Amino acid sequence: MKKIILINIFYFSFYTVAVKSAEKGGxxxxxxxxxxxxxxxxxxxxxxxxxxxxxxxxxKISKNLEQRRLQILENIxxxxxxxxxxxxxxxxxxEIILKSKNKAKEVMLAAREKVVSEITKKKIKLEEDLNxxxxxxxxxxxxxxxxxxxxxxxxxxxxxxxxxxxxxxxxVNESSVSALVEEELKKLNRGTNGI
Amino acid sequence: MAAxxxxxxxVYRIGPEIKIGEIDLSFTNAxxxxxxxxxxxxxxxxxxxxxxxxxxxxIQLLSELSYTFVSKMISDTAGSKAKPYFSFxxxxxxxxxFCNMFGMIxxxxxxTSHIIVTFVLAAFIFIGVTIIGFxxxxxxxxxxxxxxxxxxxxxxxxxxxxxxxxxxxxxxxSVRLFANMMAGHTMMKVFGGFVVSxxxxxxxxxxxxxxxxxGLEILVAFLQAYVxxxxxxxxxxxxxxxxx
Numbered sequence: 384m385k386k387i388i389l390i391n392i393f394y395f396s397f398y399t400v401a402v403k404s405a406e407k408g409g410x411x412x413x414x415x416x417x418x419x420x421x422x423x424x425x426x427x428x429x430x431x432x433x434x435x436x437x438x439x440x441x442x443k444i445s446k447n448l449e450q451r452r453l454q455i456l457e458n459i460x461x462x463x464x465x466x467x468x469x470x471x472x473x474x475x476x477x478e479i480i481l482k483s484k485n486k487a488k489e490v491m492l493a494a495r496e497k498v499v500s501e502i503t504k505k506k507i508k509l510e511e512d513l514n515x516x517x518x519x520x521x522x523x524x525x526x527x528x529x530x531x532x533x534x535x536x537x538x539x540x541x542x543x544x545x546x547x548x549x550x551x552x553x554x555v556n557e558s559s560v561s562a563l564v565e566e567e568l569k570k571l572n573r574g575t576n577g578i
Numbered sequence: 579m580a581a582x583x584x585x586x587x588x589v590y591r592i593g594p595e596i597k598i599g600e601i602d603l604s605f606t607n608a609x610x611x612x613x614x615x616x617x618x619x620x621x622x623x624x625x626x627x628x629x630x631x632x633x634x635x636x637i638q639l640l641s642e643l644s645y646t647f648v649s650k651m652i653s654d655t656a657g658s659k660a661k662p663y664f665s666f667x668x669x670x671x672x673x674x675x676f677c678n679m680f681g682m683i684x685x686x687x688x689x690t691s692h693i694i695v696t697f698v699l700a701a702f703i704f705i706g707v708t709i710i711g712f713x714x715x716x717x718x719x720x721x722x723x724x725x726x727x728x729x730x731x732x733x734x735x736x737x738x739x740x741x742x743x744x745x746x747x748x749x750x751x752s753v754r755l756f757a758n759m760m761a762g763h764t765m766m767k768v769f770g771g772f773v774v775s776x777x778x779x780x781x782x783x784x785x786x787x788x789x790x791x792x793g794l795e796i797l798v799a800f801l802q803a804y805v806x807x808x809x810x811x812x813x814x815x816x817x818x819x820x821x822x
Contacts (some may be wrong), residue, residue: 386594411587411692417608418694422587425695429673432616436623436672437665442646447638454632529715565614565783 532568540564583767587760589690607687608695615676615689622677643674647809656815657809663814670699671807678759678799682792690802691745691759693752700752703810711817722816758802762795 542562547555591604626641648668652660681688711719723740772784
């Protein structure tokens with residue numbers, strides 16, 4: 384506030400000075416001595432300025448601005464195109480990756496199938512082998528089972544014969560001995576079967 | 579005499595007296611600063627226009643920003659019809675701005691602090707705008723003085739007021755610029771005088787004030803150039819678009 388009041392005081396003091404000087408010879412602005420000269424030179428300088436600016440300089444600036452605008456538009460367009468292209472490329476790339484993935488899967492599946500089939504083949508062969516082996520062994524066992532009683536009989540009759548010979552000292556009719564042994568064995572068998 | 583705050587506005591002859599008949603057309607300090615301002619504008623904008631970089635450097639940016647600033651100002655206030663007058667308003671704005679700014683240099687001369695200069699510019703604008711108005715609208719341009727939606731009883735009074743306000747346009751336009759520049763420079767001179775007369779101790783206050791005033795005056799210098807240009811645009815808008 385104080386400053387504003389001060390300004391006013393100064394301003395009034397200036398005003399009185401101005402009035403006084405106006406009395407002496409006037410405010411220089413109101414002295415018409417150089418008015419015509421000022422108008423003349425203003426016309427010349429401003430006219431020249433206007434002509435040169437409008438004919439030479441401003442069109443250039445406007446052209447520059449327009450060129451820049453076009454250039455920027457063009458750049459944006461190119462950038463857009465390149466973006467599209469790169470998107471396309473990306474898509475292609477993705478496709479290739481997908482394809483190769485699928486292929487890899489196929490290869491893996493095929494390999495697994497091959498391996499599995501081989502394993503099953505081998506398994507089957509092994510099973511067959513095992514089965515035939517088992518069959519053979521079973522056959523042998525059956526054969527043995529079948530043949531064992533006869534052998535046992537003959538062994539038993541032989542042993543009995545021998546025992547009798549030693550005990551009595553005479554040869555006994557073999558057939559009768561074997562018949563006896565068989566009878567006894569049958570009894571034994573019955574006994575064991577009965578258990 | 580130098581202590582007189584009005585002394586800075588004195589016009590004096592530089593070089594020989596040029597007289598055509600009774601008319602004195604001598605080259606004065608005012609003429610010198612008109613020439614300096616015009617040359618400065620031409621040099622700066624010519625330098626700015628020569629370069630065609632996609633990314634502008636400082637001087638190119640300055641000229642292009644000024645171009646877009648004035649162009650936007652015109653299109654905002656007067657519409658697209660005012661485009662043919664762009665160069666004139668651009669020159670006007672730059673001329674007033676540079677004259678004001680050169681006036682801020684100590685011991686220089688402020689061209690726009692002279693009523694005759696601003697009045698000639700304003701009168702030229704006034705006459706030009708009036709001619710444009712009559713060319714574009716014929717006698718329909720007189721509708722400018724008859725605002726729509728005014729009661730018939732008030733109409734005679736309004737028309738008189740409108741005519742007076744229209745006719746006072748060049749005066750208000752010129753006096754606004756001239757008075758602002760003169761008052762500002764006088765005030766700075768007065769404060770400068772106080773710095774000297776109050777000495778080292780007492781002079782600090784007016785000195786700091788003087789510094790602040792310089793900033794203010796630079797703002798005023800720009801603002802008045804802007805106001806001068808934008809009022810021209812508004813008058814031009816009246817002549818081109820006839821809104822009333």
